[in-house]
Amino acid sequence: MTFFHFFNCAALTFGPHAIYYKATPLSEYDTLGTCIKAAIVYLVTTLVKLICQATFLQVSEHDDFDLGQELLKGLIGFLDVGGLYYALTQVSHRSISQDHKFQAVGLGWAFADALLHRLAPLWVGAKGLEFTWEHLLQGLESNANLVLTVSLAALGSLMWLRKNKPSALVPVIYTTAGVVAAMPSITNYLRKGLAWEFSNVVSFELLASLVMSFITWRLFCACQRPAQ
Amino acid sequence: MPHFACPADAVSRQCPNSQLDPLAIGNVCHSVRRMTVDSILLKVLRCGCRGFCGVGLQRLRGRLSGGVCHPVCTSSVVVLVRGEGAVMKGGRRQRAIGQAVVALMTVLMSMVVADAAAVVDVYRMIQYDLKGNPMGSRRAALNHHTVSGFDVQGADLSRAVVILPALKVNISSLDEFVQNKGLLGGLLLLLPQRSDETGGAEGDDSDEKVAKALAELEQWLVHNTFQYPVYFAYEDENLLKLLHEVAASDAAGRPASATNGGYKLVVSAPEAKKLTTPTITNIQGWLPGLRAEGDSLMLPTIAIVASYDTFGAAPALASGSDSNGSGVAMLLELARLFSRLYANPNTRGRYNLLFGLTSGSPYNYNGTSNWLRNFDQRLRESMEYALCLNSLGSSSDRMLLHVSKPPENAFIQQIFSEIESVAKDSDLTVELKHKKINISNSRVAWEHEQFSRQRITAVTLSHLEEPPELLQRTGGIADIRRSVNETVVLRNIKVVAESLARHIYGQQGKQVELFAAGSNLALNPSYVRSWLNLLGRTSRVAPFLGKNAPIINALHKELSQHTKDASLQHETLDSTFLFYDSTKAQLNVYQVASVTFDFIVALAVGSYLMLLFIVLFISTKGVKDFVGIFRKAPSRKYKST
Incomplete structure (x- = not known):
């Protein structure tokens, strides 16, 4: 029944992306092209990130936490924001509203991420005889990641695309975006620096994604109002 | 059901010297699994980038081969080095690509192979045919859930592996199960922990009890047939924990099964194949005596014989220390002592000494009989007597001289009195025990009986009181190094050496001590100890040894150092015994989820x-x-319309 387990984990990992696309108006406005473009931008960004990491980071003999290295890694991680900026502003999108644009970009981004990071371990690990919770937790992590990415994309669209936003909210938007963008580094710190259990890290990620998405939603609504 | 085995066997193949804990390997596998595509790409890229700079490989290689033998990395270092050689001629770019590809392979391999939670070394029970009757465990492959006993409610035994600590096995109930042809998926017997202690001290009572229980179980096992795989493993923390968990879930009425989940044991071994023409190897060495001037007669010969091979329920664990590691160690020390005497023409005796290490002892001393058949006529006629050493290591102040000639025979009396007079000095009682040979019965209980059948006077020295049954006392699992007492072995060597010397130099009945401690002919305890240790950890079941086994070569080399014309004789084993290979395997322990859980x-x-x-x-x-x-x-x- 190991294939069954694999199927369960895969559904948990990739299902939300599909459902997000199907259930929201994204599917009605045919934003698939935007998603794919975002995914391609993600791939290129990841490649650039990896080249940077390979060039600047030291080869560590152990898996321990080294602050300098991790800071550098976090900095390199901010390249994601650059990639999102490019996907949101530079790539030409065929006549879709800004609301749908950031959702489509975030979705494509998160799906590419899930595909690249989770499919292979799932294929190899979840089909094995040995049962671990790890793959189910990874599925949950993928959900949190989707929420965070869409939030980041939403904040990005607020920062770069919306012109007439209340000036009082600007620093809040930037701080929130910074926190969301730094989330991978934070979880990395929890996992390696504080040696949290994987299940704890995942629950933290889920919680953080909910909080951040709520804040983002409030910010988005607040910026929406003056425009109306 | 796809499943990838952890390459622990690859590890043991590649680093045979390192003592890796199999469970530690399992843990390594576990951690390797966490690798993501990200880290793979990172490695590839890093390798590529460094390749351009020209320093990457050195680092990567250091990283790969560093630390203990990593299960995957060791295998890929080879690839890596080869890759380096292949791309040497190409430009830097090609080289970088080559390294990147190799690194990718490395990491991909590590992902594919890492799977099982734990890997344990297991030793398969012997499988053999006795006169065409199938005996022992008839299967090798194993893939079943675990159960902690035969009487677990609701467990489907035909699809379960029963784990039993060997000391808690109730042989009579197990026998009942086997005689009723009960269906079983497999049996895993846990042996008490192997201790590194190399004996020397008196084994206490609990040791003896354990050895007795194990010997009894082993006897029962080798004489029965099991239509399912039977494996042995040494108890350790992880296995005990596993057993405890299995027992707890069995007690709670949820035995492991496809619907309940639980632990699954997998041994992916091919079915055992028959060993075609198994060979047994006898080793002999010769110390020629000094012939007097003008004496044309051949000198009389005394043979000192010990069988070195073993047999047990698990061939990989049959490293009999007492039977007959003690005899072999004694023989080697005797050869060393007499070679020193015979090196000097002044002390060379008027007897030839023949040292024989024989094989095939569990199979009615098959090797001995072949060896004797190859004696040439002159040697056979010159033989005065043969002294067989068998099981002389365990603490006991009684030694028995087993003979097949009537004890009243004058020559037997002479040999006996020679030994007894020396033994008296070291508070050892020697008794004469007579057992007639029944020519019509093919069973040969003592090694000297093979000599007697060839009309050569022979005796066996042993602490065993009764002649062993077929495949009994052949150095199986219970016969561990700790059961042999070094001081006893040394004392026995002394007794045999002194009595032999008195016989050779015609000093019968006189109080001469040739091998006194402190003299330059003193016994060498560390020599004896090192041989006892080596023999006590080397399994020596003859059909599985082959012609070039390290232990045979070691014994041969040792004899050739002390004697002249040391030679090996390869013979084919008696065809009444047929053996099957596959004696060792890797057991993968998986914790599997139940179908119900998957549904939920x-x-x-x-x-x-x-x-x-x-x-x-x-x-x-x-x-x-x-x-x-x-x-x-x-x-x-x-x-x-």
Whole structure:
């Protein structure tokens, strides 16, 4: 029944992306092209990130936490924001509203991420005889990641695309975006620096994604109002 | 069901010297699994980047081969080095690509192979045919859930592996199960922990009890047939924990099965194959005596014989220390002592000494009989007597001289009195025990009986009181190094050496001590100890040794150092015994989830996704549209004309 387990984990990992696309108006406005473009931008960004990491980071003999290295890694991680900026502003999108644009970009981004990071371990690990919770937790992590990415994309669209936003909210938007963008580094710190259990890290990620998405939603609504 | 085995065997193949804990390997596998595509790409890129700079490989290689033998990395270092050689001629770019590809392979391999939670070394029970009757365990491959006993409620034994600590086995109930041809998936017997202690001290009572129980179990096992795989493993923390958990879930009425989940044991071994023409190897050495001037007669010969091979329920664990590691160590020390005497023409005796290490002892001393058959006529006629050493290591102040000639025989009396007079000095009682040979019975209980059948006077020295049955006292699992007492072995060597010397130099009945401690002919305890240690950890079941086994070569080399014309004789084993290979394997322990659990997870995931769909749909498109999905699509109406 190991294939069954694999199927369960895969559904948990990739299902939300599909459902997000199907259930929201994204599917009605045919934003698939935007998603794919975002995914391609993600791939290129990841490649650039990896080249940077390979060039600047030291080869560590152990898996321990080294602050300098991790800071550098976090900095390199901010390249994601650059990639999102490019996907949101530079790539030409065929006549879709800004609301749908950031959702489509975030979705494509998160799906590419899930595909690249989770499919292979799932294929190899979840089909094995040995049962671990790890793959189910990874599925949950993928959900949190989707929420965070869409939030980041939403904040990005607020920062770069919306012109007439209340000036009082600007620093809040930037701080929130910074926190969301730094989330991978934070979880990395929890996992390696504080040696949290994987299940704890995942629950933290889920919680953080909910909080951040709520804040983002409030910010988005607040910026929406003056425009109306 | 796809499954990838952890390459622990690859490790043991590649680093035979390192003592790796198999469970530690399992843990390594576990951690390797966490690798993601990200880290793979990173490695590849890093390798590529460094390749351009020209320093990457050195680092990567250091990283790969560093630390203990990493299960995967060791194998790929070879690839890596080869890759380096292949791309040497190409430009830097090609080289970088080559390294990147190799690194990718490395990491991919590590991902594919890492799977099992734990890997344990297991030793398969012997499988052999005795006169065409199938004996022992007849299967090798194993893939079943675990159960902690035969009487677990609701367990399907035909699809389960029963784990039993060997000391808690109730042989009579197990026998009943086997005689009723009960179906079983497999049997895993846990042997008490192997201790590194190399003996020397008196074994206490508990040791003896353990050895006795194990010997009894082993006897029962080798004489029965099991239509399922039977494996042995040494108890350790992890296995005991596993057993404890299995027992707990069995007691709770949830024995491991496909529906309940639990632990699964997998040994992916091919079915055992027959060993074609198994060989047994006898080793002999010769110390020629000094012939007097003008003496044309051949000198009389005394043979000192010990069988070195073993037999046991698990061939890989049959490293008999007492039977007959003690005899072999004694023989080697005797050869060393007399070689020193014979090196000097002044002390060379008027006897030839023949040292024989024989094989095939569990099979009615098959090797001995072959060896004797190859004696040439002159040697056979010159033989005065043969002294066989058998099981002389365990603490006991009694030694028995087993003979097959009537004890009243004058020559036997002479040999006996020689030994007894020396033994008296070291508080050792020697008794004469007579057992007639029944020529019509093929069973040969003592090694000297093979000599007697060839009309050569022979005796066996042993602490065993009774002649062993077939395949009994042949150095199996119970016969561990700790059961042999070094001081006893040394004392016995002394007794035999002194009595032999008195016989050779015609000093019968006189109080001469040739091998006194402190003299330059003193016994060498460390020599004896090192041989006892080596023999006590080397399994020596003859059919599995082959012609070039390290232990045979070691014994041969040792004899050739002390004697002249040391030679090996390869013979084919008696065809009444047929053996099958596959004596060692790797056991993978998996914790598997139940089908029920999988269903629950599927249900949970399904309902979560459903809920997500509903929430997202309603929040973005409204309830109206949501209800609209469930309405029938308006069908086209045809107007009736």
